[in-house]
Amino acid sequence: QSVLTQPPSVSAAPGQKVTISCSGSSSNIGNNYVSWYKQLPGTAPKLLIYDNNQRPSGIPDRFSGSKSGTSATLGITGLQTGDEADYYCGTRDSSLSAGVFGGGTKLTVL
Amino acid sequence: EVQLVESGGGLVQPGRSLRLSCAASGFTFDDYAMHWVRQAPGKGLEWVSGISWNSGNTGYADSVKGRFTISRDTAKNSLYLQMNRLRAEDTALYFCARDMGPDLYYYYMDVWGKGTTVTVSS
Numbered sequence: 109q110s111v112l113t114q115p116p117s118v119s120a121a122p123g124q125k126v127t128i129s130c131s132g133s134s135s136n137i138g139n140n141y142v143s144w145y146k147q148l149p150g151t152a153p154k155l156l157i158y159d160n161n162q163r164p165s166g167i168p169d170r171f172s173g174s175k176s177g178t179s180a181t182l183g184i185t186g187l188q189t190g191d192e193a194d195y196y197c198g199t200r201d202s203s204l205s206a207g208v209f210g211g212g213t214k215l216t217v218l
Numbered sequence: 219e220v221q222l223v224e225s226g227g228g229l230v231q232p233g234r235s236l237r238l239s240c241a242a243s244g245f246t247f248d249d250y251a252m253h254w255v256r257q258a259p260g261k262g263l264e265w266v267s268g269i270s271w272n273s274g275n276t277g278y279a280d281s282v283k284g285r286f287t288i289s290r291d292t293a294k295n296s297l298y299l300q301m302n303r304l305r306a307e308d309t310a311l312y313f314c315a316r317d318m319g320p321d322l323y324y325y326y327m328d329v330w331g332k333g334t335t336v337t338v339s340s
Binding site: 110140141143145147151152153154155158159164194196198199200204205206207208209210211212 | 253255262263264265268277278279280313318322323324325326327328330331332333
């Protein structure tokens with residue numbers, strides 16, 4: 109059971125938009141910044157979003173992040189087949205003094 | 219090129235020990251906190267442990283606290299994870315990851331290695 113809760117799967121058609129939610133509590137998302145990662149099968153995760161809504165160099169603006177209260181959301185517009193992957197949210201948990209991840213969401217581009 | 223390369227994984231019996239290493243190159247190792255993250259077969263990511271730039275601050279997941287020890291060697295640009303009293307549930311692909319900052323605060327991991335596999339089985 110992950111500390112952060114994500115839907116197991118989401119799907120959408122190419123060119124459409126999808127959002128992935130990440131729910132936590134005041135000890136993690138509520139009082140810390142959120143990051144998002146993309147993981148293709150058999151590869152290491154890749155940082156997509158940090159500071160709730162900032163994109164590292166090289167990440168297209170099709171990817172966006174937001175946070176409200178104890179929840180965060182990753183948005184992907186103009187879906188492409190290459191976006192099919194597992195997506196994870198992550199943050200710090202102040203009560204645990206530890207890093208925490210969501211359980212991951214598998215994105216299928218139909 | 220910024221790179222992290224893990225090593226030291228393998229097959230080990232329950233109750234035994236293993237030491238993972240992560241060799242860093244292409245950046246100033248001293249400037250960044252570092253983490254170990256694992257992924258059990260078919261499962262999601264699990265943060266295991268982190269260490270600040272100067273080793274002054276370390277953290278562990280409850281699942282490994284008291285059994286695993288993280289350390290770093292500036293002279294060798296290397297990160298380590300000493301794993302004792304291993305259990306079947308420690309079986310996973312272990313990733314080394316660089317934090318974007320020097321301390322254990324934000325937990326943003328912007329550089330990852332390819333991982334090393336640990337299998338705990340009799």
